Amino acid sequence: MRRCRVLAISLIAGLILAGCGNRTEMNELGITTATGFDGHKGNWTVTYQVITPSAIGSGGASGGGGSQAAIHTFSTQGKTIREAVAASSLENPRRLYFAHTNTVFIGKQAAEDGIAEIIDNYYRNPDARQTVKVFIADGEARTYLKKLIPPEKFPGQALAKILQKNKQMSSVYPSVSIHELALKISSDSGAAGVPEISIKGGGDSEKLESMDIFNQTTPASKLSLSRLSIFSKDKKVASLNQKESKALSWLTNQVDTTTLSNEGEHADLSAYLIRKAKVKVTPVKGPQRYTLKVNAKVIGELVETTTDEAISTPQGMNRLQQQAEEVIEAQIREGWEDVQKLKIDLLGIANKIHRKYPQDWRQLKGKWPDEMANMDIDINVKVNIRRPGLFQNSFSKLLETEQ
Amino acid sequence: MxxxxxxxxxxxxxxxxxxxxxxxxxxxxxxxxxxxxxxxTRRSVEEPSSQTVIRGPKEGFTEDISINITLIRRKLRTPDLKFESHIIGKVTQTTVILAYIEGIADPEVVQEVTRRLQSIDTDSILESGYIEEFIQDAPLTPFPTMLNSERPDTVAGSLLDGQVAILIDGTPFALIAPVTFFNFFQTAENYYQRYDISTFLRGVRLLSFLVSLLLPSVFIALTTFQQEMIPTTLLVTLAAQREGAPFPALLEALLMELTFEVIREAGVRMPRAIGPAISIVGALVIGQAAVEAGLVSGAMVIVVAFTAISNFVIPYFSMAASIRLLRFILMLLAGTLGLFGILAGVIPILAHLVSLKSFGVDYLMPYSPFYKSNMKDLLIRVPWWAMKTRPNEKSGPNKTRQAPHQFPAGSDNIINRINKPDTQD
Incomplete structure (x- = not known):
C-alpha cells in the first residue's frame, strides 16, 4: 500500500511538474518550408517561407482556402543569424519551426562573403536540420523566397523535388545538403559545387509573388536551376554553366539517369537513355606529375535515332556504342579542362591522393592547385547499349529502302 | 441429485x-x-448473443446448470471428465461446478481452484463475476485473469488444453482458468476456420489491441510534442485541420473519447426499439456536426472512431474493458510528456503484465518465460495436424494431443495407389 502511495504521488507530481511545459499545438507552429540567408558577418537578413495551413485542403472549420496563398514570407535582421531568428517574434505570432524545412537559399552576396556562420548555425542547433538542400540564389535570397512555383503549393518543397527529379532524370546538377556541403568544403580538396537558382524568362518576375500566377497557363518567368556555384572553402568563387556542370557530374560519378544525344558522321542524330553509369576516378603517380585515370562503365539504351546503321546487327550496334563513347569522353575532357582552368579541386582528387599517397601529400599540400592544373588525364569509356527499343532500324532508313 | x-x-x-x-x-x-x-420453465438452448461465430456450433449455455453440464458432456464423452459440485452462498445456495479432465488438467491447479472456491464465504452468488472477483489472483489488476465464455465448445476446448472450467447455476457464463494474456485473442472460430486466415486474424486482433490502447495517445504526443516525426505533407494537412480548433489536442481527445463512451453505454442501456437513434446521434451529431461546427478536428474524430472500432475486435469483453481504462491514463501521460509519457506508461504496464499470474501460470507465459513449443498457437495458428502437444503452461501430466506425422498425403496417396500396379506389371 505504501509503495502504491509513493508511486501515485510521484506519478501525479511528475504530471503536474511537467505541466505540459513544452507542449505546442500545431496551430501555434509556423512550419517553415524554406529559409534564406542574405548579408554578411555582422549583418544578417534571414527570410522565412512559412506555410499557411488554412490555405490547404478542406481544413475543417476554416474551410478550403482556394485563392489564399499557401505560404507567407517575411524577413528579419540581426547582428547574428540567431538574433535575426529571435527578432521574428516581433512580427510573427507563431513559433518558427524548422524541422520540416526542405531548402535553404543563400544569397549571392552572402555566398561570396562566406557561409561558415550559416553552417555553424545548422550544426549547433537541434531544430535546424543539416539535411536541407542548399541553393544559391542569383541575387538576394529574400526575393527568391517570395516566388511561387506553379503548380506546387510550397516553393520550398517544390525546389527540393525539382532537384530530386533532376538527379533522377538528367543528373545535370548535384543535390547537396548542408551536411554534404560542409563535408566537401572542409575536406582536403576544399571545394564543392552547389546548384544555383535564377529567374528564367524575361517577364515581370514579381507576378510570381501572387496567387494569380496559378490562373495563368504560361507564366512569363519561372524559377529554374541555371548554374552550378563553385565554392572554394566557404566562399563562392565561380559558376559553371549547365554543360560544364553535366561534365562534372560524370567525373564525380553522380550520373544516375540521363539522356545523351550525339551527331553521327552523316549528320544523323541518336539519343541514348543512360540507365546506369559508374565512373571511377583514380589519381596515379607518374614520374613527373600525377595522372587522373577515369574509367567509365555506362549502360544505356537507344531511344531515338535517324542513323543509317543496321541496328539489328552487332556491327551496327558497335558503331553506335563507339559514337556514344566518344560523346561521353568529350564531355568528360571538357569538364576536366574547366576544372583545371579554375584550379579548384571539385572532384575531390586531393582526398584520394591524401589517402593513397599520404607521404607525398605533405609536399603536395602547399602547391596543390598548381599541381592539379598540371595533371594529365586518361579517359576510358565503355558504353553498353542493351536495347534498341521496340523498333529495329531507324524509320528514316526504312523510308530510304522503300524508295 | x-x-x-x-x-x-x-x-x-x-x-x-x-x-x-x-x-x-x-x-x-x-x-x-x-x-x-x-x-x-427455463430458457432453451439458443445461439450465444455475446460470442457469435460464422462457422461453428451455434449453441450457447443457458441459466440452467444441468443443461450446461449436458452440453459439455455431449462434446467430451470420456469418463475422465469430472464435475465437482460446490454450494456457495448462504442465502442463494448456488450450485457451482468445477469441471476438468482428469489426467489432462494439472492436479495442483484443480486443488488450488477447489481451495479458493471453498474459502468463499458470502450470502450470494448471482453471476460468474462474483466468483471471479473472489478467487482471482491479483485483485487490483485491470487485466482479467479468468476468461468467461458462454460457448460450450470454447469450454470443451479449454478443458482439452488442460484448463479447468467453473460453471455457475443461474448464468450462461462459465469461467475458465488458468489463462494467459494471449488466450484473450483466441476465439473458438480460430480453430474451425483454416489456419491461414486464423493466423491472419490473430495478427489483426493483436494490432487492434495496440491501436485501441495507443492510437489516441500517440496521436496526441505526435501532434503536440514530436511534430518532427510526422511527414511534412501530413503535418500540413493536420495543421490545416487544427486551424481555429478551440481546444488543445489532449482535451479534444478526452472529450471525444468520453463522448464515445457515453454513446456506447447509452447503446447498451437503450430499449432495442429506439436503438438506431444512437447511431444517428453518434454518426451525425457527434461526428459530422462537431467537425463542421469547428469544435473538433476531423483527424481526431477519425482517430477516436478507429480506436473505438478496434476495441470491438478484441474477442473478450473483459480484456477490451481493461484497455478502455488504460487508454485514458496513457492519453493523460501523452498530453503532458509526449512520447516519453507514453513510454512511461507502457513500461509499467508491461512490467505489471510480466509479474501477473493466473492460478500459478505466468500471464505472458509462452513469451516470458519463453516456451518454444507453445509458439504454434499464438501469433500463428498451425494446422491441426501439426498440433501434436497441448500448451505446456496449462496442462498437467498428459501433454500429447495426437499422433505425430499426420500431414495429409492427399492426392499423393491416390497417385501411389494407381501407379503401384503398373510398376509391378
Missing amino acids: VAGRTSRIPSRRYCPKVSGSAVIVLDGIQSALAVSITGG
Whole structure:
C-alpha cells in the first residue's frame, strides 16, 4: 500500500511538474518550408517561407482556402543569424519551426562573403536540420523566397523535388545538403559545387509573388536551376554553366539517369537513355606529375535515332556504342579542362591522393592547385547499349529502302 | 441429485428441501434419498448473443446448470471428465461446478481452484463475476485473469488444453482458468476456420489491441510534442485541420473519447426499439456536426472512431474493458510528456503484465518465460495436424494431443495407389 502511495504521488507530481511545459499545438507552429540567408558577418537578413495551413485542403472549420496563398514570407535582421531568428517574434505570432524545412537559399552576396556562420548555425542547433538542400540564389535570397512555383503549393518543397527529379532524370546538377556541403568544403580538396537558382524568362518576375500566377497557363518567368556555384572553402568563387556542370557530374560519378544525344558522321542524330553509369576516378603517380585515370562503365539504351546503321546487327550496334563513347569522353575532357582552368579541386582528387599517397601529400599540400592544373588525364569509356527499343532500324532508313 | 453422493457437503449448508428435491425417508434406515424433481420453465438452448461465430456450433449455455453440464458432456464423452459440485452462498445456495479432465488438467491447479472456491464465504452468488472477483489472483489488476465464455465448445476446448472450467447455476457464463494474456485473442472460430486466415486474424486482433490502447495517445504526443516525426505533407494537412480548433489536442481527445463512451453505454442501456437513434446521434451529431461546427478536428474524430472500432475486435469483453481504462491514463501521460509519457506508461504496464499470474501460470507465459513449443498457437495458428502437444503452461501430466506425422498425403496417396500396379506389371 505504501509503495502504491509513493508511486501515485510521484506519478501525479511528475504530471503536474511537467505541466505540459513544452507542449505546442500545431496551430501555434509556423512550419517553415524554406529559409534564406542574405548579408554578411555582422549583418544578417534571414527570410522565412512559412506555410499557411488554412490555405490547404478542406481544413475543417476554416474551410478550403482556394485563392489564399499557401505560404507567407517575411524577413528579419540581426547582428547574428540567431538574433535575426529571435527578432521574428516581433512580427510573427507563431513559433518558427524548422524541422520540416526542405531548402535553404543563400544569397549571392552572402555566398561570396562566406557561409561558415550559416553552417555553424545548422550544426549547433537541434531544430535546424543539416539535411536541407542548399541553393544559391542569383541575387538576394529574400526575393527568391517570395516566388511561387506553379503548380506546387510550397516553393520550398517544390525546389527540393525539382532537384530530386533532376538527379533522377538528367543528373545535370548535384543535390547537396548542408551536411554534404560542409563535408566537401572542409575536406582536403576544399571545394564543392552547389546548384544555383535564377529567374528564367524575361517577364515581370514579381507576378510570381501572387496567387494569380496559378490562373495563368504560361507564366512569363519561372524559377529554374541555371548554374552550378563553385565554392572554394566557404566562399563562392565561380559558376559553371549547365554543360560544364553535366561534365562534372560524370567525373564525380553522380550520373544516375540521363539522356545523351550525339551527331553521327552523316549528320544523323541518336539519343541514348543512360540507365546506369559508374565512373571511377583514380589519381596515379607518374614520374613527373600525377595522372587522373577515369574509367567509365555506362549502360544505356537507344531511344531515338535517324542513323543509317543496321541496328539489328552487332556491327551496327558497335558503331553506335563507339559514337556514344566518344560523346561521353568529350564531355568528360571538357569538364576536366574547366576544372583545371579554375584550379579548384571539385572532384575531390586531393582526398584520394591524401589517402593513397599520404607521404607525398605533405609536399603536395602547399602547391596543390598548381599541381592539379598540371595533371594529365586518361579517359576510358565503355558504353553498353542493351536495347534498341521496340523498333529495329531507324524509320528514316526504312523510308530510304522503300524508295 | 442424490444426497449420498454429495456427502462431502455439510448437511447444514445443503438442504434438499429448498433445492426442489423430493426426499424419500425410509423407516429403519439412517440416511434418506433425495430425488431431484426440479421443475419450472427455463430458457432453451439458443445461439450465444455475446460470442457469435460464422462457422461453428451455434449453441450457447443457458441459466440452467444441468443443461450446461449436458452440453459439455455431449462434446467430451470420456469418463475422465469430472464435475465437482460446490454450494456457495448462504442465502442463494448456488450450485457451482468445477469441471476438468482428469489426467489432462494439472492436479495442483484443480486443488488450488477447489481451495479458493471453498474459502468463499458470502450470502450470494448471482453471476460468474462474483466468483471471479473472489478467487482471482491479483485483485487490483485491470487485466482479467479468468476468461468467461458462454460457448460450450470454447469450454470443451479449454478443458482439452488442460484448463479447468467453473460453471455457475443461474448464468450462461462459465469461467475458465488458468489463462494467459494471449488466450484473450483466441476465439473458438480460430480453430474451425483454416489456419491461414486464423493466423491472419490473430495478427489483426493483436494490432487492434495496440491501436485501441495507443492510437489516441500517440496521436496526441505526435501532434503536440514530436511534430518532427510526422511527414511534412501530413503535418500540413493536420495543421490545416487544427486551424481555429478551440481546444488543445489532449482535451479534444478526452472529450471525444468520453463522448464515445457515453454513446456506447447509452447503446447498451437503450430499449432495442429506439436503438438506431444512437447511431444517428453518434454518426451525425457527434461526428459530422462537431467537425463542421469547428469544435473538433476531423483527424481526431477519425482517430477516436478507429480506436473505438478496434476495441470491438478484441474477442473478450473483459480484456477490451481493461484497455478502455488504460487508454485514458496513457492519453493523460501523452498530453503532458509526449512520447516519453507514453513510454512511461507502457513500461509499467508491461512490467505489471510480466509479474501477473493466473492460478500459478505466468500471464505472458509462452513469451516470458519463453516456451518454444507453445509458439504454434499464438501469433500463428498451425494446422491441426501439426498440433501434436497441448500448451505446456496449462496442462498437467498428459501433454500429447495426437499422433505425430499426420500431414495429409492427399492426392499423393491416390497417385501411389494407381501407379503401384503398373510398376509391378
